[in-house]
Amino acid sequence: xxxxxxxxxxxxxxxxxxxxxxxxxxxxxxxxxxxxxxxxxxxxxxxxxxxxxxxxxxxxxxxxxxxxxxxxxxxxxxxxxxxxxxxxxxxxxxxxxxxxxxxxxxxxx
Amino acid sequence: xxxxxxxxxxxxxxxxxxxxxxxxxxxxxxxxxxxxxxxxxxxxxxxxxxxxxxxxxxxxxxxxxxxxxxxxxxxxxxxxxxxxxxxxxxxxxxxxxxxxxxxxxxxxxxxxxx
Numbered sequence: 001x002x003x004x005x006x007x008x009x010x011x012x013x014x015x016x017x018x019x020x021x022x023x024x025x026x027x028x029x030x031x032x033x034x035x036x037x038x039x040x041x042x043x044x045x046x047x048x049x050x051x052x053x054x055x056x057x058x059x060x061x062x063x064x065x066x067x068x069x070x071x072x073x074x075x076x077x078x079x080x081x082x083x084x085x086x087x088x089x090x091x092x093x094x095x096x097x098x099x100x101x102x103x104x105x106x107x108x109x
Numbered sequence: 110x111x112x113x114x115x116x117x118x119x120x121x122x123x124x125x126x127x128x129x130x131x132x133x134x135x136x137x138x139x140x141x142x143x144x145x146x147x148x149x150x151x152x153x154x155x156x157x158x159x160x161x162x163x164x165x166x167x168x169x170x171x172x173x174x175x176x177x178x179x180x181x182x183x184x185x186x187x188x189x190x191x192x193x194x195x196x197x198x199x200x201x202x203x204x205x206x207x208x209x210x211x212x213x214x215x216x217x218x219x220x221x222x223x
Binding site: 032034041042043044045046049087089097099100101102 | 144149150151152197199210211212213214215216217
């Protein structure tokens with residue numbers, strides 16, 4: 001299993017719809033998890049941390065499933081501006097942080 | 110709040126030249142990182158630094174040199190640039206190296222080696 005794995009997409013979703021995607025990780029001892037978004041030719045920007053109990057920030061909900069070793073990101077009422085690549089980040093071991101290759105999301109008008 | 114800045118934003122140079130990419134952060138973060146991002150590979154860690162005068166290799170360190178004489182600066186040098194080093198380079202910083210501390214990225218340097 002790859003250290004961190006994401007479906008590359010693209011996910012083509014109509015505006016207003018709900019979309020969710022997952023990120024699996026290989027190290028069961030991983031302790032910290034994040035979602036970043038990256039716009040074309042821009043730097044990655046922190047979207048949200050992922051907490052064990054799950055957390056929500058506006059239209060975005062992040063969840064952690066330790067038993068199955070994946071994190072998820074759900075976007076409700078999607079906007080055109082949500083079009084981006086979403087990177088999951090996992091603290092793999094000690095101080096090693098692994099970035100997934102990203103999932104591309106296209107919101108269609 | 111200047112945050113983290115990279116320079117130059119764009120650079121074109123020739124094979125064999127030495128190139129230095131600059132990274133400066135104003136947060137006094139302990140950790141700093143250099144990544145390269147290429148299509149099909151995602152972000153790959155080149156080097157990182159836990160504090161001034163402490164640096165460690167990442168996933169793809171060959172052909173690169175770093176230094177960290179001051180906490181706020183973390184320059185990346187390509188000693189003899191090769192075409193395979195054409196890429197987008199991102200510098201990042203975080204308060205600590207791992208748990209629960211996200212990294213914050215600079216705008217990137219787009220480097221082309223001819």
